[in-house]
Amino acid sequence: MSGAVRAVDVTVARGGQLLVERFDLAVAPGGAAVVTGPNGVGKSSLLRVLAGLLRPTAGHVEREGTVAWMGEAAALDPECALADALAFWAAQDARALPEVRVAAALDAMLLGDLADVPVRFLSTGQRRRAALARVVASGADLWLLDEPASGLDVGAVERLEQLIAGHRATGGAVVVATHQPLALPDAAGVAL
Ligand SMILES: Nc1ncnc2c1ncn2[C@@H]1O[C@H](COP(=O)(O)OP(=O)(O)OP(=O)(O)O)[C@@H](O)[C@H]1O
Numbered sequence: 001m002s003g004a005v006r007a008v009d010v011t012v013a014r015g016g017q018l019l020v021e022r023f024d025l026a027v028a029p030g031g032a033a034v035v036t037g038p039n040g041v042g043k044s045s046l047l048r049v050l051a052g053l054l055r056p057t058a059g060h061v062e063r064e065g066t067v068a069w070m071g072e073a074a075a076l077d078p079e080c081a082l083a084d085a086l087a088f089w090a091a092q093d094a095r096a097l098p099e100v101r102v103a104a105a106l107d108a109m110l111l112g113d114l115a116d117v118p119v120r121f122l123s124t125g126q127r128r129r130a131a132l133a134r135v136v137a138s139g140a141d142l143w144l145l146d147e148p149a150s151g152l153d154v155g156a157v158e159r160l161e162q163l164i165a166g167h168r169a170t171g172g173a174v175v176v177a178t179h180q181p182l183a184l185p186d187a188a189g190v191a192l
Contacts, residue, residue, distance in 0.1 A: 005063050034187045046192070090137040
């Protein structure tokens with residue numbers, strides 16, 4: 001696995017407001033960056049630019065590998081059992097053995113007992129863990145995570161930190177926007 005992202009001289013403006021000006025960032029395979037700053041400063045917007053979902057006003061972004069994006073909504077079918085909803089996306093990602101990937105991702109986020117429960121019954125924190133399981137099951141090289149720890153209990157935050165460490169150990173790259181402190185060794189800090 002080899003994931004990476006590089007932002008070169010990136011400027012981001014939204015709604016006539018300058019959010020990020022002449023920004024540079026390089027996250028190599030195995031690397032991580034943590035984006036912090038007050039509400040409305042532009043963290044999500046920057047992550048969207050890194051993902052290619054939003055065009056920068058100036059500058060450019062280079063990505064290496066496949067990308068998993070985790071935003072506010074998990075986009076898991078509320079009527080489906082959790083494992084089936086995750087398997088749908090794992091299959092879209094054209095990876096081999098989606099069911100095996102989903103089972104491993106559910107285990108990784110301690111959701112195995114909820115595999116057959118419809119998504120609409122999940123609690124806030126369980127939904128967040130399900131969204132993370134979707135990222136894990138995607139097998140993507142570059143993870144872009146917007147507030148992944150929001151609503152998670154202490155144990156789930158530790159799981160998240162372990163998942164990110166494991167992803168990086170295999171050559172994956174991670175950029176996280178967060179208000180909550182996360183233990184991500186050697187991560188580059190980006191304070192907006
Ligand atoms: N589609 C849009 N059109 C115009 N302005 C927008 C749009 N989306 C966001 N903004 C504005 O851009 C600014 C940055 O928003 P963004 O969501 O990137 O902030 P953030 O740092 O992630 O905030 P938070 O910590 O609250 O999640 C805010 O002032 C917001 O109102």
